[in-house]
Structure formats: structure tokens, C-alpha cells
Amino acid sequence: MSRILARRCPQGLLRQAFSAPRTNVTTTPSSVRAFASATSNAPSFNWEDPLNSKSLFTEDEIAIGETAERYCQEQLLPRVLQAYRDEHYDPKILEEMGDLGLLGATIEGYGCAGVSSVASGLITRAVERVDSGYRSGMSVQSSLVMGPINDFGTAEQKERFLPGMAKGKIIGAFGLTEPNHGSDPGSMETVARPHPTKKDVYLLSGAKTWITNSPIADVLVVWAKLQETGKIRGFLVERSACPPGTLETPQIKNKTGLRASITGMIQLDNCPVPKENMFPEVEGLKGPFTCLNSARYGIAFGMMGALEDCLSRARTYALERKQFKGNPLAKYQLVQKKLAEAITDVAYGTLAAIQVGRLKDEGKATPEMISMIKRQNCDRTLYHARTLQEIFGGNAVSDEYHIGRVVANLYVTQTYEGQSDIHSLILGRAITGVQAFV
Numbered sequence: 160m161s162r163i164l165a166r167r168c169p170q171g172l173l174r175q176a177f178s179a180p181r182t183n184v185t186t187t188p189s190s191v192r193a194f195a196s197a198t199s200n201a202p203s204f205n206w207e208d209p210l211n212s213k214s215l216f217t218e219d220e221i222a223i224g225e226t227a228e229r230y231c232q233e234q235l236l237p238r239v240l241q242a243y244r245d246e247h248y249d250p251k252i253l254e255e256m257g258d259l260g261l262l263g264a265t266i267e268g269y270g271c272a273g274v275s276s277v278a279s280g281l282i283t284r285a286v287e288r289v290d291s292g293y294r295s296g297m298s299v300q301s302s303l304v305m306g307p308i309n310d311f312g313t314a315e316q317k318e319r320f321l322p323g324m325a326k327g328k329i330i331g332a333f334g335l336t337e338p339n340h341g342s343d344p345g346s347m348e349t350v351a352r353p354h355p356t357k358k359d360v361y362l363l364s365g366a367k368t369w370i371t372n373s374p375i376a377d378v379l380v381v382w383a384k385l386q387e388t389g390k391i392r393g394f395l396v397e398r399s400a401c402p403p404g405t406l407e408t409p410q411i412k413n414k415t416g417l418r419a420s421i422t423g424m425i426q427l428d429n430c431p432v433p434k435e436n437m438f439p440e441v442e443g444l445k446g447p448f449t450c451l452n453s454a455r456y457g458i459a460f461g462m463m464g465a466l467e468d469c470l471s472r473a474r475t476y477a478l479e480r481k482q483f484k485g486n487p488l489a490k491y492q493l494v495q496k497k498l499a500e501a502i503t504d505v506a507y508g509t510l511a512a513i514q515v516g517r518l519k520d521e522g523k524a525t526p527e528m529i530s531m532i533k534r535q536n537c538d539r540t541l542y543h544a545r546t547l548q549e550i551f552g553g554n555a556v557s558d559e560y561h562i563g564r565v566v567a568n569l570y571v572t573q574t575y576e577g578q579s580d581i582h583s584l585i586l587g588r589a590i591t592g593v594q595a596f597v
């Protein structure tokens with residue numbers, strides 16, 4: 160485990176982070192309390208961790224989660240509202256995350272922490288508790304750029320990129336989606352042709368769109384079809400090495416979600432990339448899909464942070480806001496039902512993410528398992544966030560209540576890295592043996 164992560168783990172951090180928005184209102188009637196705890200030693204229900212998922216974490220994982228929670232609550236939360244309003248992403252955030260050992264956290268060596276998949280999930284949960292855009296910037300760096308370099312890169316590529324990326328000093332982007340091919344990346348049009356005069360150089364041409372971090376990236380993983388074979392290959396395009404006019408990465412502005420992250424295009428016009436910057440072995444969709452699996456796992460765990468945040472804020476609001484005879488909203492059954500349904504999906508979704516993380520580290524996780532938890536946790540979180548938003552009434556429209564921002568972000572998390580219906584088709588194919596995509 161990273162010495163950085165290990166050093167910075169004050170106990171009780173998670174508790175502190177959660178305790179801030181709570182109120183002192185006592186709402187449990189004595190008859191219910193008596194039913195809940197028949198004896199003084201009976202376990203009590205903790206609404207913040209309903210099925211005691213914490214008991215499944217190692218001490219290291221708890222410490223890592225607490226470190227990440229403290230950073231996110233103390234350093235990210237105070238700046239998210241302004242960043243979202245201004246549609247601004249501060250690249251220094253990646254350096255701060257790098258200082259804490261949060262980037263490429265599951266990778267061994269190269270200055271990375273080498274933690275378990277569950278620990279990396281706790282990191283994404285902490286970041287997503289603040290904003291999905293911040294988690295997206297981190298996931299792209301960690302899972303979609305450092306991940307394939309570590310899995311498929313040459314020893315030289317790893318040495319060249321991973322240490323700087325782990326510190327957040329080299330920023331990465333992942334270019335798979337194209338204007339005409341999103342859910343169907345196998346039909347991509349971006350092509351890599353051999354340079355007509357220079358040996359071992361390819362010329363990349365094509366366009367990628369909706370690419371997180373692209374306007375600020377130093378290295379862009381671009382998936383393109385090799386003209387010679389028609390097979391998809393991965394290239395590490397270094398911005399500093401591209402001649403003028405061969406690489407453009409314009410920002411896509413005025414987004415309605417994920418505004419605290421930066422998104423753009425990648426436009427390649429005969430951009431020369433040396434063969435030594437191509438991943439040497441991996442061919443076809445296996446390359447992009449392998450790293451997407453890790454990123455999708457992070458999203459599935461991250462969703463639980465977003466939903467816990469909505470739940471905590473809605474609970475606080477419901478306890479404080481009074482309507483009809485001075486009753487808090489929390490006293491009304493319809494409001495309690497919304498909270499009960501959301502808390503159930505937090506508990507189930509967290510346990511599923513832990514289980515898949517353990518299987519992943521044992522080499523027993525399948526892509527279908529990851530499709531299942533990515534789809535379910537994204538869908539349920541979006542559904543509950545929209546429902547919990549109702550508890551805030553008109554105030555939900557003010558960004559200072561945060562929930563409107565979270566709901567807008569969650570549309571994107573349900574859409575990228577395989578839209579939910581596409582994950583249904585992956586599961587449907589696994590159940591029936593029949594492919595429904597085409």
C-alpha cells in the first residue's frame with residue numbers, strides 16, 4: 160500500500176465528513192425504539208451504513224477511504240459550486256490527488272499505491288460524493304490512460320508515462336467515441352496509415368468527441384484502425400510531439416451536466432505518431448474494453464457516494480423543513496418511503512460493488528458482472544436522486560442545495576462508458592446466447 164495513503168489516515172474521518180450536515184432533531188418514537196432494540200446489547204441500525212459494509216473492508220481499505228473522504232470534503236467540496244457555475248476544471252486537482260496517491264491506485268510500482276480494487280472503489284466513492292465530474296477526470300487518468308499503459312504498454316512506455324501520471328503532472332485523455340460511433344465503437348473511422356516516407360511512423364486521421372480531459376491532456380490514448388490490417392490498435396499521442404495543425408482538442412462548452420469536468424474533441428489530421436508509441440500486442444476491442452471494465456467498476460462504486468450524498472442532504476432537509484402544523488417533512492410517510500427506497504439501493508449497490516471488487520482481484524470477475532453493477536448502480540442512483548430531489552421542493556432549483564447538480568451529472572454517468580441499455584444487451588446476450596446489438 161502507498162506510504163502516502165498509509166500516512167494520512169486519521170481515524171473517524173468518514174464519520175466527521177458525514178456528521179456535518181446532520182441535525183439534532185429526535186424523530187424516533189419510543190415504541191419504535193423499543194422494537195428496534197429489545198436488549199441493550201442488540202445491534203443498532205446505522206442508516207449511514209445499513210448492512211454494515213464497513214465490516215467487509217480491511218484496515219488499510221478503511222484508512223484509504225478515510226484519507227480520500229477527508230481530501231474530498233475539505234478540498235473539493237468547497238470549490239465545486241463555483242467550478243460548476245463557471246464550467247471550469249482546475250488541472251491542479253489531479254496533482255493534489257497525485258500527492259495523496261489516489262491516481263492509478265491499483266497499479267503496482269511507478270509511484271502508484273498498489274491497493275485493492277475495493278480500496279480504489281472507496282476512492283471513487285469519496286470523490287463522487289462531491290461531484291461526478293471530479294471523479295470522471297480522475298477515472299480517465301487512472302483507469303483509462305494509466306490502466307492501458309500498465310496493462311498493454313512496453314516497459315519503456317510505462318517508465319516514460321506512469322510516474323508523471325501518478326503525480327498528476329502528466330494529464331491523460333482516452334479517445335474512443337467518435338461523432339458517428341458511440342455505442343458501436345467497432346465501426347470507428349479513425350485510421351492509422353504508415354507514413355509514406357518515414358519508417359516506423361504512423362499518420363493518424365479522424366475525430367473523437369466527448370473526450371474527458373482532452374483540451375488539457377498531455378498524452379491522449381487514441382484508438383484507431385490500422386490501415387494495413389483493419390484491426391483496432393491503441394496509440395499514445397503526445398501533444399508536445401505533434402506538428403502544428405495535426406492535433407486539435409477544442410473544448411465542448413455549455414454542457415448541461417458534468418460541468419466541473421473538462422470535455423472536448425480530438426481532431427487528428429495526418430498526425431505523425433512513432434510506432435514506439437503504439438501498444439505492441441493488444442488488438443481489436445479487447446484493448447479499450449479492458450480498461451473500460453476498470454473504469455466501469457469505479458463508476459459503479461462511485462455511484463454509491465453520489466447517492467449517499469443525496470440521501471444525507473435529503474434527510475437533513477426533511478428533518479429541518481416544516482410544513483402543515485409545524486411537522487417536519489420527515490414525519491410524512493411518503494417522504495420516509497423515498498428515503499427507505501434510496502437507502503436500500505445504497506446498501507445493495509455497495510455490497511455488490513465490494514463482491515465484484517474482491518472477484519476482480521482474484522481474477523474471477525467477468526465483464527458481465529461489471530456491466531450488471533455499472534448499469535444497476537447508475538440507474539438506481541439516477542432514479543433515487545431525482546426522487547429525493549422532490550423533497551427539496553422549489554429549493555432544489557437553487558444550486559446551493561447541490562442535488563440539482565448531482566441529478567444533472569447522473570444523466571451522464573448513466574450514459575457514458577456504455578449507456579445502461581447497452582449494458583442490458585450485454586447481460587441479455589449472456590443470458591440467452593443471442594446477440595441483440597445489430
Ligand SMILES: Cc1cc2nc3c(=O)[nH]c(=O)nc-3n(C[C@H](O)[C@H](O)[C@H](O)COP(=O)(O)OP(=O)(O)OC[C@H]3O[C@@H](n4cnc5c(N)ncnc54)[C@H](O)[C@@H]3O)c2cc1C
Nearest residue numbers: 333334335336341342369370371417575576578580581596
Ligand atoms: C460528459 C461526457 C464525457 C465523456 N467522456 C468520454 C471519454 O473520455 N472518452 C470516450 O471515448 N467517450 C466519452 N464519452 C462518450 C460516451 O461514452 C458516449 O456518449 C456513449 O458511449 C454513448 O454514445 P453516443 O453518445 O454516441 O450515443 P449513441 O450510441 O448514439 O446511443 C444513443 C442511444 O441509443 C441507444 N442505442 C444505441 N445502440 C443501440 C442498440 N443496438 N440497441 C438499443 N439501443 C441502442 C443507446 O443506449 C442510447 O440510449 C463521454 C460522454 C459525455 C457526455
